[in-house]
Amino acid sequence: MLKSLQGKTVIVTGATRGIGRGIALRFGRAGINVLAVSRSQADADKVAAEIGPHAAGFAADVATPEGCTAMAEAAVSKFGGIDILCANAGIFPAAKLSEMTPAEFDHVINTNLRSTFLSVSAVLPAMTKVGSGRIILTSSITGPITGYPGWAHYGASKAGQLGFMRTAAIELAPKKITVNAVLPGNIFTEGLEGNGPDYLAAMEASIPMKRLGTPEDIANTALFLASEEAAYITGQSIAVDGGQILPESLGALEAMG
Template sequence: MGLLEGKVALVTGGAQGIGLAVATRYVEEGARVMLADLDGAAAQEAAATLGESAAGCAADVVDDGDVIRMIDATIDAFGRLDVLVNNAGITRDASLAKMTLAEFRQVIDVHLQGTWLGMKAALPVMKAQGEGGAIINMSSISGKIGNFGQSNYAAAKAGIVGMTKSVAREGAKHAIRVNAIQPGLIDSAMTRAMPQDIFAAKEADVPMKRAGQPEEVAGVAVFLASELSSYCTGITIEVAGGRHM
C-alpha cells in the first residue's frame, strides 16, 4: 500500500518539471492523478507515460472557467478530489526599471490568482465529500528573501505563503489541510537556462553545495498530501538545501 493509496490528486503545471515529478511520485504512492497544463497535449502525453492512473487536461489557471473545468475533469475521470497541488508558474524577470506592467501582472496573475482560483474551486468540493483533503501551494525561496529582477515573482510567491495560512484557517474545521512548499535552486530546464557561471555561483551558495532535484520537492509534496502530515496545516516547508536559512 502506498502512502496515497485511494487518493485522487490534481497537479497544475503537471506536464514537466516539478509538477511532473510530483505527479509521478503520487502515482507511485498509489494515487490517481490529473495533470493540468496550459499545454493540454503535453499534459496528456506526460500522463500517458504514467499509465492508467493518470490523465491530462488543458487548463489556464488564470481563467476561472478553466479552473472549474479542470476540477470537473478530475472528478469525471476519477470520481473525487482529495489533493490539489497549485504548481503552475511562469517567470518574467527584469529589473524594476525595465519590467513592464504587463510582465508584473502576468506573473502575479498566474501564481497568485491561479493559486487562489484553484483553492476557491477545490475547497467546496472537498468539503462536500466530507473526508478532508490536502491543498499544497508552490511558493519559492524567492518569496522569503527576494531575488534581483524578480519583484513580480517574489511578491507572488510571498503572497502565496500568506494566502496559504488564511485558507488553512478556513479549511481546518473540515479537516482540509493547506500547506506550502518553498523550493530553492532546483535543477530544471528553467535554471539550466542560466549562464553556467551564474548557476555554479548559486550552487556554491547552497550549504549542501548542489542544486536540488525535482524529485526532492516531490518527496515533500507526498508528505504534505499523506496522513504523515495529518496535524500540519498553514505551514511552509523550505526545500532549499539550507540556502537562506
C-alpha cells in the same frame, strides 16, 4: 512508513515541466490518480502517459475561473473526486523595476497568485463533500524569505501565496482540509540546463549542501504533506533548499572549510 495513498486523486497544475512534472510523476508512483494540468493538452497527455492508466491530462488556463472549474469537474468525472490539490502553476520572467510594465506585473500575479485562489476555490466543493482534503502550494524562498533582482513581481506573488495560505488554513480546518506550502530553493530543471557549467557551479557554491535540488526533493515533501501522517499540519511552509537561506554571508560558507 507512510500509509498508502493509493486510490486517492490529485490535481497537479503546471504539471508538464520542472517541479510540477516531478510532483505528478512522484504522486503517480505512489498509486495516486493524477490529473496533470497544463495549458497544452499534448504536453499534459505526455506526462499522463508516463504515469500510466491511473492518470489523465487536461488543458486549462488556471488563471481563469472557467479553467479551474473545468479542471475540477474533469477530475471528479474521471476519478470520482478530488483528495489533493498541488497548486504548482507558475512563471518567473525577469524584469527590473525600471523596465517592468504593469501588464508584466499583472501577468505574473495572475498566473502565480490568482491561479492559487482560483484552483483552491474550484476544488473545495469536492473536498467538502468527502470531509477532508490536502492542499499543497508551490511557493518559493524568493519573496517569502529572499529577494533577487528582476523578480519583484515573482517575489510578490510567492509571498502572497503564503498570506493566502494562512487564512485559508484557518477557514478550512473545520472541514478537515489542510493547506501548506513548499518553498523550493535552487532546483535543477529544464530552465537551468542551458546556463552552462560556470553558472551552475556558482549556484551550487551558495548552498551549504553544495548541490542543486531536484524536482523529486520537492515532490517528496509535497507527498508527505498529502499524507495521513500530516493531518495535523496546516498553515505551514517548508523551505526545501539544501540550507541556502541559512548563511548570513558568503563568509559563513567560506568558514565551513
